[in-house]
Amino acid sequence: MKFINKLQxxxxxxxxxxxLLSLYSVIIVIMSLxxxxxxxxxxxxxxxxxxxxxxxxxxxxIYYQINTVDKDIYLNITEQKKFNEEYYEQIINQVDEELAxxxxxxxxxxxxxxxxxVEILKRTVTTLNKYINETNSLIINNASYxxxxxxxxxxxxxxxxxxxxxxxxxxLNLTQSQKRINTIKSSYNTALSLIIILFIIAIIASVSFxxxxxxxxxxxxxxxxxxxxxxxxxxxSIESIEFNNSSEFQIxxxxxxxxxxxxxxxxxxxxxxxxxxxxxxxxLNDCIITTNSLGEIESCNNSIKKIFNYKKxxxxxxxINKLVSAIDFxxxxxxxxxxxxxxxxxxxxxxxxxxxxxxxxxxxxxVEVSYNEVEFEGQRVITFIIHDITQHKNVEKxxxxxxxxxxxxxxxxxTSIKGAIGxxxxxxxxxxxxxATAMLAIANNNCTRLTDLINDILDMEKIKAGKMNFDFEExxxxxxxxxxxxxxxEYAKQYNIEYKVxxxxxxxxxxxDKRRLIQVLFNLLSNAxxxxxxxxxxxxxxxxxxxxxxxxxxxDTGIGISEEFQAQIFESFSQADSSDxxxxxxxxxxxxxxxxxxxxxxxxISFESKLNEGTNFYVDLPEKNxx
Amino acid sequence: MKEVKKILYAEDEPDVQxxxxxxxxxxxxxxxKICDNGRLLLDCVEEYNPDLILLDVMMPEMDGPxxxxxxxxxxxxxxxxxxxITAKAQSHEVKLFEETGVIGVITKPFDPAALCSTxxxxxxxxxxxx
Numbered sequence: 001m002k003f004i005n006k007l008q009x010x011x012x013x014x015x016x017x018x019x020l021l022s023l024y025s026v027i028i029v030i031m032s033l034x035x036x037x038x039x040x041x042x043x044x045x046x047x048x049x050x051x052x053x054x055x056x057x058x059x060x061x062i063y064y065q066i067n068t069v070d071k072d073i074y075l076n077i078t079e080q081k082k083f084n085e086e087y088y089e090q091i092i093n094q095v096d097e098e099l100a101x102x103x104x105x106x107x108x109x110x111x112x113x114x115x116x117x118v119e120i121l122k123r124t125v126t127t128l129n130k131y132i133n134e135t136n137s138l139i140i141n142n143a144s145y146x147x148x149x150x151x152x153x154x155x156x157x158x159x160x161x162x163x164x165x166x167x168x169x170x171x172l173n174l175t176q177s178q179k180r181i182n183t184i185k186s187s188y189n190t191a192l193s194l195i196i197i198l199f200i201i202a203i204i205a206s207v208s209f210x211x212x213x214x215x216x217x218x219x220x221x222x223x224x225x226x227x228x229x230x231x232x233x234x235x236x237s238i239e240s241i242e243f244n245n246s247s248e249f250q251i252x253x254x255x256x257x258x259x260x261x262x263x264x265x266x267x268x269x270x271x272x273x274x275x276x277x278x279x280x281x282x283x284l285n286d287c288i289i290t291t292n293s294l295g296e297i298e299s300c301n302n303s304i305k306k307i308f309n310y311k312k313x314x315x316x317x318x319x320i321n322k323l324v325s326a327i328d329f330x331x332x333x334x335x336x337x338x339x340x341x342x343x344x345x346x347x348x349x350x351x352x353x354x355x356x357x358x359x360x361x362x363x364x365x366x367v368e369v370s371y372n373e374v375e376f377e378g379q380r381v382i383t384f385i386i387h388d389i390t391q392h393k394n395v396e397k398x399x400x401x402x403x404x405x406x407x408x409x410x411x412x413x414x415t416s417i418k419g420a421i422g423x424x425x426x427x428x429x430x431x432x433x434x435x436a437t438a439m440l441a442i443a444n445n446n447c448t449r450l451t452d453l454i455n456d457i458l459d460m461e462k463i464k465a466g467k468m469n470f471d472f473e474e475x476x477x478x479x480x481x482x483x484x485x486x487x488x489x490e491y492a493k494q495y496n497i498e499y500k501v502x503x504x505x506x507x508x509x510x511x512x513d514k515r516r517l518i519q520v521l522f523n524l525l526s527n528a529x530x531x532x533x534x535x536x537x538x539x540x541x542x543x544x545x546x547x548x549x550x551x552x553x554x555x556d557t558g559i560g561i562s563e564e565f566q567a568q569i570f571e572s573f574s575q576a577d578s579s580d581x582x583x584x585x586x587x588x589x590x591x592x593x594x595x596x597x598x599x600x601x602x603x604x605i606s607f608e609s610k611l612n613e614g615t616n617f618y619v620d621l622p623e624k625n626x627x
Numbered sequence: 628m629k630e631v632k633k634i635l636y637a638e639d640e641p642d643v644q645x646x647x648x649x650x651x652x653x654x655x656x657x658x659x660k661i662c663d664n665g666r667l668l669l670d671c672v673e674e675y676n677p678d679l680i681l682l683d684v685m686m687p688e689m690d691g692p693x694x695x696x697x698x699x700x701x702x703x704x705x706x707x708x709x710x711x712i713t714a715k716a717q718s719h720e721v722k723l724f725e726e727t728g729v730i731g732v733i734t735k736p737f738d739p740a741a742l743c744s745t746x747x748x749x750x751x752x753x754x755x756x757x
Contacts, residue, residue: 403717404715404717404720407714407715407716407717408685408714408715409714411714411716411734411735411736412640412643412714412735413642414735414736415640415642415643415646415714415735415736415737416640416642416643416646417736418736418737418738418739419642419643419646419647419650419736419737419739420642420646420739422646422650422738422739422740423646423649423650423653423739423740425740426653426654426739426740428649428650428653428654447736451736455716458717462717469718469719515718
């Protein structure tokens, strides 16, 4: 049992491949040994057979020779013929050698009985030899026929003994060979049986080994699949798989453990990042809601409570139009080429929709909605960001009111001052001395300047807030330029300046807000008048500088703009010389307002100027329907 | 052609009241009566029966637009032309006032010397339009 356990350990500790290889090599070595044994036996068998054949031949020879002797003896006896001694000696020697050879063959096989038989034979032959010699001496001494016949009988008897001996020897020989062959055969059979047994052992070992391996494999696969199942069910607390050996399963176990750890890492990363994201989302003041393509809410953050006073659970699965009725999914169908708008006919500021939201208690609040669509695993997901702009709206309203009140409160005293001065200047209170009139003019001008400043500051405020309203219309720019000149006419008169219009085109359609363009041109024209030398002419030109660009130029021959100042001319509250500004009036906001207005109308404002030679201002506007 | 003879004016600021009064007296033949707010104007409008009404916008008790609504609601006063004189002079505000059915809007500060001619211009323009 101990051995089997040890073997089992060895088998299980090695890879299947190694185990099979070692088993088969052991079997092949044993088989080779057995085969070599069998080969040896067959060679031995062959050898024995050859010897038997050789001995049989020797026996034949002996027979023949003895028969020859027999014939000679007969002749000797009947005709008293002398034996040829030399010849006989030769024959005897030959028989001797042949017998020795037979004996050798038997000796080689270590067969003592056979060797003993040969000894007997040899003695018999010696006996024969002796009697032949005696016979010869009888003949030579002329012995009587009866003596000779007696001797012949004896010789014949000896010869028969020899024959019998040889016969016996041959039979013995054959029996022994047979025995030997049988021994070899039985060894051969043993080897064959061994081979068969080994073969059966090999098969049984292979099968049991395979069964063992299969059982072990199934166990290991079960372990891995159990772990995988737990992992699939989200149980990340499972232990790492340990197979205490270096089989193929160790690699599987390592891979599985690595995969498990990776999954664990990914999931912890994911949940950590989800936690962060969800924390970020919940920290936001904006409502973030995702819906499916039917508008049903799939998720929302905590701000839903703050903004709409709903609990999260109350809204999951509800249609988003419960919150913002303007969001309409009824005709929503995703189309690759035509992204349909979910919200129509509402104010859009920077892709944000200003809409009305309904709180849980039915209160209507102003909200700003933006949305984004993505396709995720074949599902459309629409994300809405809803921003409560109640406070923003309130602040805006308060700011508007504040500006309105401030401007009102500034204008009211100004009205009184300007009115009083105006009435005195108009001579309502009687004719005034010349110096008083001049002083009143100064007071009046500064009233106007203050009024302009208030207007400009309000304009600037609106431009910065992006709230300046523009009434765009497509119209001919030439009459607008002429209207601006008419508006500036009175102003220019005080500086004795004349405007001269020069146009190279008949008409040019532009998309503008007429009133705003007049405001811009009035500013440029009054600036030109203000900074020109008295009694000079300001040239106004309308030209088409490119295929679709109309340029309005206002050119004066006044003091010009110094190079240092050119860079900041469009900045707020910048005037070349503050003392000059005081003299000439103006708020320092005109050109920056003009630039903003022209930009909003899709145009560009620029200038060329040389100090003491004059300035040329350009307003370039895109021309509509240029054919 | 009908001429303006009697003007009824509602204005809370005494200084402006004085300036308008002096301006009208010295620059035209109009007869002018000034009330301190819209409520008082409504009290005397039927009795005074003016040809033209000037309304300040921001006044205590009753502001200009409310006064205008009351005038328009009254069968006897709804045809009297009205001009707003306002310190709410931002362009969108002016636009709002112009849409309430008045014949014109004069923004403060105004030139007192030109007040009467402006009133006459607006009057003539509205007559022409009607």
